[in-house]
Every structure is written in C-alpha cells, then in structure tokens.
Amino acid sequence: MGSKELSQFKELPIKPAGIIWQDDFVSPKHEKHLISIFLNELKWPDHSGRLSLHYGYTFDYKTFDIDPDIPYKEFPDWLQPLIPTTESRPPDQICLQYYPPGSGIPPHVDAHRAYDQLYALSFGAPVMMKFRRGEQGVDIDLTPRSMMQMTGDARLYWTHGIKKRKTDTLADGTVRPRGDRWSITYRWLREGECECGDLELCDTAQRRNGMEKENRSLKRLTANSIAQNSVN
Numbered sequence: 059m060g061s062k063e064l065s066q067f068k069e070l071p072i073k074p075a076g077i078i079w080q081d082d083f084v085s086p087k088h089e090k091h092l093i094s095i096f097l098n099e100l101k102w103p104d105h106s107g108r109l110s111l112h113y114g115y116t117f118d119y120k121t122f123d124i125d126p127d128i129p130y131k132e133f134p135d136w137l138q139p140l141i142p143t144t145e146s147r148p149p150d151q152i153c154l155q156y157y158p159p160g161s162g163i164p165p166h167v168d169a170h171r172a173y174d175q176l177y178a179l180s181f182g183a184p185v186m187m188k189f190r191r192g193e194q195g196v197d198i199d200l201t202p203r204s205m206m207q208m209t210g211d212a213r214l215y216w217t218h219g220i221k222k223r224k225t226d227t228l229a230d231g232t233v234r235p236r237g238d239r240w241s242i243t244y245r246w247l248r249e250g251e252c253e254c255g256d257l258e259l260c261d262t263a264q265r266r267n268g269m270e271k272e273n274r275s276l277k278r279l280t281a282n283s284i285a286q287n288s289v290n
C-alpha cells in the first residue's frame with residue numbers, strides 16, 4: 059500500500075455527502091492472509107453474534123472518554139500496514155469486528171463528542187449498510203477489501219447500521235446470501251468540541267442543551283420537543 063493507492067480515495071457521488079471510498083485497499087492475496095490470521099491466530103470473545111476486538115485506547119461508554127483503567131494495546135504487526143495514512147497522526151482506537159451471517163449492528167452515529175475522523179475497512183463477504191436520516195434511507199454495499207471514510211453529512215447527520223438478516227436484496231432484485239464478514243473501524247479522538255449543533259444525533263449539542271444522557275434517545279427527544287412545543 060503506497061501513496062499511489064491512497065490517492066485513489068474518491069467521494070461517492072450520492073447522498074449522503076461525505077462518503078469517501080477506495081476499492082482494493084488491500085489485494086486479494088493480502089486479504090486471504092488476514093482472514094487466516096482472524097480465523098487462526100486471534101482470541102475472540104466467547105459468545106454468539108457480532109464479535110469485537112479492540113486495539114489502542116478503549117472507549118468508556120459511561121464517561122464518553124478514554125477508559126483510564128484499560129491500558130493502551132499496541133497495534134499488532136498484521137494491523138500496521140492497514141492503517142490509513144491520510145490523517146496527520148495514527149488512529150487512537152481500532153476495532154476489529156466479526157459478523158457471522160445473520161448478525162448486524164444497530165443504526166447509530168459514532169459519538170460526536172469522543173470521535174472525529176472515522177474509517178471502515180471490509181473483508182470476506184459483502185454486506186449492505188443502511189444510511190438513514192429522517193425518512194431517507196440509502197443502502198451502500200460494503201464490498202470486501204474496500205475502505206470507506208465517513209466525513210461531513212455521512213459522519214455527523216446520518217446514522218449507519220447493518221440489519222440482522224441472512225440475505226441482502228440488491229438494487230436489481232438479486233437476493234444475496236450473507237457470509238462471514240470482518241471489518242476494521244479506525245477512530246481518531248476529537249480535539250476540541252463538536253460544533254455541528256444537531257440535537258438529534260450530536261451528544262455534545264445534547265449536553266449543551268441540558269439533556270441528560272438517558273434522555274438523549276430519539277424517542278425521548280421527540281417527546282421532549284412535543285412537550286416543548288405545547289408549552290410555547
């Protein structure tokens with residue numbers, strides 16, 4: 059992987075704006091080697107569904123910051139050549155995930171308060187990821203060996219998620235069975251505060267607006283704004 063390949067990052071000409079894409083971030087041969095490491099050399103958690111392994115700093119979902127009690131885990135050798143070099147420093151956190159067929163990840167936006175840049179690299183079987191904002195929904199096919207960077211609208215104002223199901227239906231109607239998939243997500247901690255101001259999805263905007271963490275779900279937000287409107 060060299061700067062020639064990295065310069066092939068292109069923004070997809072679709073909504074949401076801000077999805078920067080590169081096919082073939084790794085070669086098929088390299089992918090095969092990595093999958094053999096994932097299958098044979100790593101110690102995965104012992105439960106069903108989506109499995110995760112963390113490298114670098116570990117995020118604490120209670121404080122919305124780095125967990126000071128979990129020591130930094132060095133990036134292993136196999137991971138080094140897969141780190142995007144398009145940012146000014148290496149990522150602070152890397153997460154390797156395994157998705158058996160039928161598993162997924164609920165719609166979410168990666169916390170604005172903690173994280174800034176976000177990339178995801180895919181291996182194994184392709185899967186459809188759904189981006190959503192309000193009534194709008196867009197399916198993106200996460201093809202193996204592709205690297206996706208989420209910036210701008212795609213990063214901040216649209217949620218993304220993978221439905222738990224055994225097949226995906228493609229745009230032409232083809233029903234594609236799911237297979238084993240792995241992904242690597244790369245996150246850079248935010249320096250300073252997020253200024254997007256989106257009360258629906260931004261935990262910083264929500265905190266500034268006096269909303270406690272447990273009140274920040276979309277449902278409560280709707281209920282809150284309805285209550286607010288009827289008062290005014």
Ligand SMILES: O=C(O)CCC(=O)C(=O)O
Nearest residue numbers: 155163168178218241243
């Ligand atoms: O599996 C992926 O490609 C993305 C996973 C994701 O959205 C996340 O870990 O925040």
Ligand SMILES: [Fe+2]
Nearest residue numbers: 166167168218
């Ligand atoms: Fe995510």
